[in-house]
Amino acid sequence: MSKFVLVAQTSQSLSLAAMEEASRLGLREADIEHLFLALVISGQSAGRALRSLGIDLDSARRAVEEQYEAQLALLGIDASFPEAGRIVSHETVGYEWSRRGYDLIVRASGKDKHGDAAAVLRELLAEPSGSIAEILRRLGTTSDELLERLDQFDSSGEKPAPTAAKAKGRVAGSTETFVPASLDEVWEFLADPARIPEWQLSVGSVDLADQEVSPGAIWRGHAATDRPGGKPVKVKPQFLRRRIELVAVHRPERVAWRFAHPDATQSRPFLTEFTLAPTTGGTQVTITTTWSGHDGWRRLIGFPLRPMQKFVVWMGLFQTGSALSRAFR
Structure with missing residues (x-):
């Protein structure tokens, strides 16, 4: 699979999943927390590394919600985040990336980078706000532990998804x-x-x-x-x-x-x-x-x-x- 195709497919799948997660909260803009949730359900090595640490979608969603509430408390706002509903992005329009989310995906496909979900996860863990590191703490792990696990999956020689056998006509x-x-x-x-x-x-x-x-x-x-x-x-x-x-x-x-x-x-x-x-x-x-x-x-x-x-x-x-x-x- 060429890098162009891999980047396009990865970007498409992660963007859709992130915006679906944003839509559960009534948001039209997907940010890095929604990208993290998209990576948790990725079929590539990034998703496998996250899930191997016991991070599933339900626990990741709870950690993100707790992080949102903690951020509101730091601002002196005594309020809880709106209760999540069902995914509605496929029924509505107007979804887009936040600037930092968009820039992060672009960096993951830059020079000497693969542009796959693992590259996106590495960029996410290096993101300077500390938000993802705090979410991982709530999930009982660290960026270093996750990077080590990701290296193990990447070095295992994971093969790309199989293609259908060619058939005449x-x-x-x-x-x-x-x-x-x-x-x-x-x-x-x-x-x-x-x-x-x-x-x-x-x-x-x-x-x-x-x-x-x-x-x-x-x-x-x-x-x-x-x-x-x-x-x-x-x-x-x-x-x-x-x-x-x-x-x-x-x-x-x-x-x-x-x-x-x-x-x-x-x-x-x-x-x-x-x-x-x-x-x-x-x-x-x-x-x-x-x-x-x-x-x-x-x-x-x-x-x-x-x-x-x-x-x-x-x-x-x-x-x-x-x-x-x-x-x-």
Whole structure:
């Protein structure tokens, strides 16, 4: 993976998670404390290092809230911080980084730096305000201890997320995401046809027929005609219906679904497969999406569009992974 791609993917994933955390508190600006929370749930070595020290999302959130209240007390303000609600950033707009948060992410991708989540965490620990060091103290650890643990994970030769196997005439992509929930909880969520609209955002609803959830079972789905915030989405008539097939379901490590448009004869179905593995503090999920390619002359004219197709696949994977993580936060 090139540094440019790694930096782009890391920045995108951390920014989204940080702004989701800010939105729980009714904020529109994400700061370094929200970046810290985003790192706790990162699937990269930075997140693994944090979680290996017993720092999970719930404890990290409490430490951040206690730090906010302590800062208010230092200012002589006798008030508690507003109670957190659910994540609403995907339903609203207007989120951005604070200046110091933005500058920190930029520094992590500078000269002689990798730009991955580990580089962001190192910059965060060097941030001069002392806020993160105080949060770590509340969590029973120190910056030095965390850096030592991060060095151990980085020196272990951690490999990048696997990519999907190349298949003739197909467009495929793969990514990994960390989910702060147990293996059984995540598997049950992904194997439930009723929960599909929560992670496959192009599906608005599923007709739940009384049938066994087993390989080969088919459900009728309907396209999402409204965005999470309520804004209408224009969908062509031939793309309103979905054919949803459960391809594989092996508890507790694998679930695969195939999606097709039965009224759009020229469209190609795609397969989304989830492979689950337990990890410290939750579940590591590998998400692979494979689109069937065209044959003959359609395949030839499709070659110039391959970079765009790969980008579309990556965006779909990113949205699916983010929605899956958000469902358990």
